[in-house]
Amino acid sequence: MTTATSPARPTIIDQGRPSPLPEPRGEASQALLKQLQERPGAMADLPLPTDDPLTGEDAPLALYLCYELHYRGLEGIDDTWEWDPALLAHRAQLERAFEERVRDEVGRLPAGFDLADELWALAPQEPDPEMLAVRMATEGTWAQLVELTVQRSAYQRKEADPHTWALPRLAGDPKARLVHIQADEYGEGVTADMHAGLFGMSMQRMGLDPTYGAYLDHIPGVTLSTVNLISLFGLHRRHRGALIGHLSGFEMASVIPMTQYARALRRLGADDWTCLFYDTHVVADASHQFEALEMAESLVDQDPTLAPDVLFGARALAAVEGRFSSHIRAAFDAGRTSLRREVDMPPQPANGDR
Numbered sequence: 001m002t003t004a005t006s007p008a009r010p011t012i013i014d015q016g017r018p019s020p021l022p023e024p025r026g027e028a029s030q031a032l033l034k035q036l037q038e039r040p041g042a043m044a045d046l047p048l049p050t051d052d053p054l055t056g057e058d059a060p061l062a063l064y065l066c067y068e069l070h071y072r073g074l075e076g077i078d079d080t081w082e083w084d085p086a087l088l089a090h091r092a093q094l095e096r097a098f099e100e101r102v103r104d105e106v107g108r109l110p111a112g113f114d115l116a117d118e119l120w121a122l123a124p125q126e127p128d129p130e131m132l133a134v135r136m137a138t139e140g141t142w143a144q145l146v147e148l149t150v151q152r153s154a155y156q157r158k159e160a161d162p163h164t165w166a167l168p169r170l171a172g173d174p175k176a177r178l179v180h181i182q183a184d185e186y187g188e189g190v191t192a193d194m195h196a197g198l199f200g201m202s203m204q205r206m207g208l209d210p211t212y213g214a215y216l217d218h219i220p221g222v223t224l225s226t227v228n229l230i231s232l233f234g235l236h237r238r239h240r241g242a243l244i245g246h247l248s249g250f251e252m253a254s255v256i257p258m259t260q261y262a263r264a265l266r267r268l269g270a271d272d273w274t275c276l277f278y279d280t281h282v283v284a285d286a287s288h289q290f291e292a293l294e295m296a297e298s299l300v301d302q303d304p305t306l307a308p309d310v311l312f313g314a315r316a317l318a319a320v321e322g323r324f325s326s327h328i329r330a331a332f333d334a335g336r337t338s339l340r341r342e343v344d345m346p347p348q349p350a351n352g353d354r
Contacts, residue, residue, distance in 0.1 A: 010273055011192060012200040012210055018073040019213030022065075025221070026051065026058025032065055032090075036077045043086035053098040053225075054105065055323060057340075060221035060228060063098055066091040067231040071158065072212060095232060102229065105319040109308050115300055118311050119245075119293060122318050123252040132325045133260035140332075142268050142348035147338050148261075148328065149203055150215045151223050156199040156277075157212050158227065160185035162234035163247045169240045174302065177295035178244075181251065184284050198277035202265075205274035207346025218339045222327045229320050233313060241306035244296050245313025251292035253318075254285040269349030 024030035028049040035043060049059035068074055069082040081087055110118070127134045136145060160182050170178060187193025200210035209215070233243040262278035272279075300307045331338035 009192065010201055010205065012197050012204060014197060014200065014210075014212065016072060017212065018075045018077070019068050019071075019216060020075045021077070022061065022216040024058075025061045028058045029061040029065065032062050035087075036065070036074065036081055040078050040080040040084050040087075043084065043090075046090050048093055048097075051221075053094070053101040054320070055222045055225070055327075057221040059094065059097065060224040063091070063094040063228050064224045064231075066094065067228060067235070070231070070235060071161065098225075098228060099232060102316050102320065103312075105323070106312060106315045109311055109315070113307075113311065115297060115307055115310060116293060119248055119252055119296065119314055122249055122314055123289070124256050127256055127260060131257065131260070132328055133257035133264070135329070135332075137260040137263040137267065140264050140268075143345055144332055144338075145264055145268060146206060146208065146343065146345060149206060149208060150218055150339060150343055151324075151328065153199070153203060153208075153210075153215055154219050154223055154227050155230075157196050157210075159196040159199070161196075162230040163243065165234035166240055166243045166247075169237050170244075170299070172298075172302065174244065174295050174299040177291055177298065178247075181247070181288055181291060181295070184288065193280075195277065195280065198280060202274050202277045205271065208343070215343065218341050218343055220327065220338070220340050222324055226320055226324050229316060239309070239313070241299065241303075241309025242313030242316065244299050245310035245315075246317045247313075248292040248296040248310070249314035249317040251285050251288040255282055255289065258282045258285065267353050269351045269353070271349070 021033065024033050026049060027047050031044075031046045035046060049056065049062055051058050053059040053063070065074065066087065069077070069079070073079055073082075124131065129135070129138075132148075136148065140148075163178070163185075164182055166178060167175060167182075183189075185195050187195065187197070191197065203210040230243075230246055233239040233246055258278045258281040262275045262282065265275050265278070296310050300310060328338045
């Protein structure tokens with residue numbers, strides 16, 4: 001395989017521009033978008049969504065837009081909206097509905113559990129034929145893999161950022177372990193090696209637009225909810241345990257899916273640069289999975305009252321990702337797109353399976 005230091009390596013230039021404004025998906029997101037385009041200050045009473053906060057369209061987009069003000073912002077929107085008290089109060093209502101829905105999905109946590117056992121139980125130990133990544137590796141089409149890449153761009157073009165919000169809320173060993181994991185996510189300070197950038201390079205090599213937020217109008221609400229979950233955990237100190245549980249669950253469950261997606265890409269003709277994002281995760285997460293577990297256990301050693309929060313974060317990740325995967329599988333099984341609207345399909349590499 002071509003090495004990461006090869007002069008032939010493609011480059012992705014990310015100018016850090018705000019996300020483009022999407023089209024509304026209902027009364028709530030339409031009213032919110034209209035309000036945000038006004039000057040910050042006196043805010044009208046905004047309607048609340050009436051659809052499912054997890055799997056709907058209007059509710060997930062409205063919450064996503066509120067959260068995006070804390071990331072790169074929204075194109076043409078005054079940054080002062082980020083801390084507008086009235087908008088924060090509206091966001092809190094959206095958050096409550098979303099969190100309640102996630103907690104219903106997760107269900108009751110066990111009593112007197114062993115954290116390591118519970119976290120490992122959520123992580124696949126071997127490929128399962130029903131796993132979405134395994135299905136892609138064995139029978140997925142180029143069009144399906146393109147759609148999955150578009151779907152994942154909502155999270156992967158952010159990737160490490162929401163977990164980094166935990167740093168000022170931790171101390172000692174958990175903080176040091178998080179710094180080590182995040183340093184890898186940010187490419188050890190090398191711009192070209194940052195994982196969010198590697199995903200952008202994979203998108204570009206596949207013929208997709210790697211621009212941040214480019215496919216927001218294409219991505220369904222159930223996918224936006226995977227981002228809303230980590231934003232909810234990251235922006236609230238009270239959820240610091242859940243944030244660490246989310247990261248631990250992600251790192252501990254990552255190696256097998258990333259291996260399978262790399263297999264899928266190569267079977268369909270993608271080159272090594274296209275696969276570098278996945279290959280990098282396979283190597284990094286082979287060690288991160290153990291460090292993430294130790295980070296979670298260390299946090300609970302410091303504050304045993306956080307154990308249920310850590311487990312909730314990991315189970316919430318599994319539940320929301322499960323909804324996402326079920327949506328994708330159902331669409332693919334029915335022979336229809338998993339996106340809200342289809343993308344212009346880039347050509348498949350000439351040497352791939354048809």
